[in-house]
Amino acid sequence: MLKVNDLKVEVNGKSILKGLTLNIGAGEVHAIMGPNGSGKSTLSHVLSGRDGYEVVGGSIELDGEDMLALSPEARAWKGLFLGFQYPVAIPGLNSSVFMREAVNAQRRSRGESEYDAMDFLSISREKMKLLDMDESFMSRAVNDGFSGGEKKRNEIYQMALLEPRLAILDEIDSGLDIDALKVVSEGINKLRSPERSLIMVTHYQRLLDYVVPDFVHVLSGGKIIRSGGRELALELEESGYGWLEQDMAAAE
Amino acid sequence: MATESQEIDRYISREYEHGFVTEVQQDTFPPGLDEGVVRAISAKKNEPEFMLEYRLKAFEIWQQMEPPEWAHVHYPAIDFNSISYFSAPKADSDKPQSLADVDPEILETYEKLGIPLHERAALAGVAVDAVFDSVSVATTFKDKLAEEGVIFCPLSEAVHDHPELVKQYLGSVVPTADNFYAALNAAVFSDGSFVYIPKGVRCPMELSTYFRINALNTGQFERTLIIADEGSHVSYLEGCTAPMRDENQLHAAVVELVAMKDAQIKYSTVQNWYPGDKEGKGGIYNFVTKRGDCRGARSKISWTQVETGSAITWKYPSVVLTGDDSVGEFYSVALTNNYQQADTGSKMIHIGKNSRSTIISKGISAGKAENAYRGLVKVLPGATGARNYTQCDSLLIGSRCGAHTFPYIEVQEPSAQVEHEATTSRIGEDQLFYCRQRGIAEEEAVSMIVNGFCKDVFTELPMEFAVEVQRLLGVSLEGSVG
Ligand SMILES: Nc1ncnc2c1ncn2[C@@H]1O[C@H](COP(=O)(O)OP(=O)(O)O)[C@@H](O)[C@H]1O
């Protein structure tokens, strides 16, 4: 479904991704692991079309369609969702107004009718239950004054509402205590389906105990240097990232 | 991120919608100002003697004054002799008696502006006084209001029909010598609305005045006077637009509000004068003095303003809290884009015991605009238990605009409590990207972020106008994304 081929990306003239290749099939869950600064967030942002990243080589295709030509919103309309590592606050903008507009914008793009406030309310209640969220969430401003855990839960709630075909979750586990991690992981598991592919970006393997991936990739030095199954994550936990970097240095 | 700036720029620079000119025969004075002109304006309006005296005295005072220079705005000195001080549609020489007599071109103008004057088509529950350059051309629902004893008419008519009220209240809140532009206005004011709400009456509909500048090289100097007698309530809205012209035009208005015991006045402004073009050429100089006097105990005056237009805005709607337990409020959104400059805020003068005031100011700057908040909270000795809360927030869009805050606090009463909070934030690329990633297109995203920022003020607007204002803000912001 998603094909990333030999992707090369620069930020302010500095090369960050140096020929990254990744293939993701429908319904698959892939974990991308790597040390801090290895380019995980860069990959997440480039996939979703954020400005400020210069793609100097390679391609990104979703179902055979070139994604690089599309704006961030157009990619979202194709069913791409990014769960942010650092969700930003938008003071004064009511969460439910924001999410209703997001859902309706996506429905419009598919030629579907918009939800009115009542329709939306009942759908959003259903999704909030999935994540054990309090209804007061909806009357607060987007991410404004949210705790770390609330922000991450809110990201998954948004994913539940938008029902993407491909979700990239960038360090959805960071800043969560073990209880919050369980709630968020359960939410993610409930959203797994044969039509929905997932990319879990993480630094730690802990998350993968709860959301078990089909494939694990290790990102280092701007490239995927190893791919494998679930066991690769456990191996990494045992020996840390250090040995990988030695491998890398040897290879260069 | 350079690309992001360009997109924001494109978004803020949408065109002004109300820039057309109405082709109508105008009777316009040649430019220039001397005593003869002041007399001629008074004669043109067939004014009683007391008005002519009022104007001549004001002219004398004005001649001794200098234009203010303390505001955080920059513009070349105004040549007051290059402006015409009176312009009226010709057909008006025998004032129209009913809408049927109003020039169809003018009716069409208001139609285009979204303010239909035919009562059948009119906004439900809103009476409108339409001021075209120097004169009022139509006032709707006058008869219906008269049934309740409410007087709503052009000030030029009130000086004839209600001279005792005009004599008693005109200049009683903003004295002629108050400031340079207030003095100029007192000498040459053209027209404006007059409102009187009798004791105990709740005005049955929203009152509104729609100001339109049409003629070239003409200043508009309107004057509005609203009196709410004991226990009465009124909600009043003013709107303004002007054609797009390369020359700057001067608008120097005075608005006076008087609230007697237990009376309430809510005054809302949607100011959308032509702001000038993207290079900063043309646009209205909007130098306005607005002040309310909470004269009686438990009276309340509330100013709500949404300012999106004008090349330069200089305006500080104020409340003098004379009565005990009186309440003053100021809610403001001021948006500046391209080369617009705004120096606006409020003054709250606490005299009465337990008087309370609230100032909520939201300044938004985009492009190369400058936006300043200037506020004064003054508590006089004896105003025991007086309280003020001020919150002023600035939002910057792009990196070439500016926001400034000048709060002045003078407390001469130890039991008073004055609180001031200020924040400055920038619409971030991260906020925009967050919205867009969720599928919300960029223009819509900016508009949602700005509306969120202004929420506390918009909730104060009369329902009928809240939607219009959100749309207007969207238009004013177009091309602003950067
Ligand atoms: N806007 C930027 N300007 C300059 N360097 C950046 C920018 N964003 C990321 N980088 C650099 O790119 C590299 C990868 O960062 P990132 O993708 O955030 O890594 P990760 O998410 O794996 O921790 C880091 O060296 C970081 O310093």
Ligand SMILES: [Mg+2]
């Ligand atoms: Mg990261």
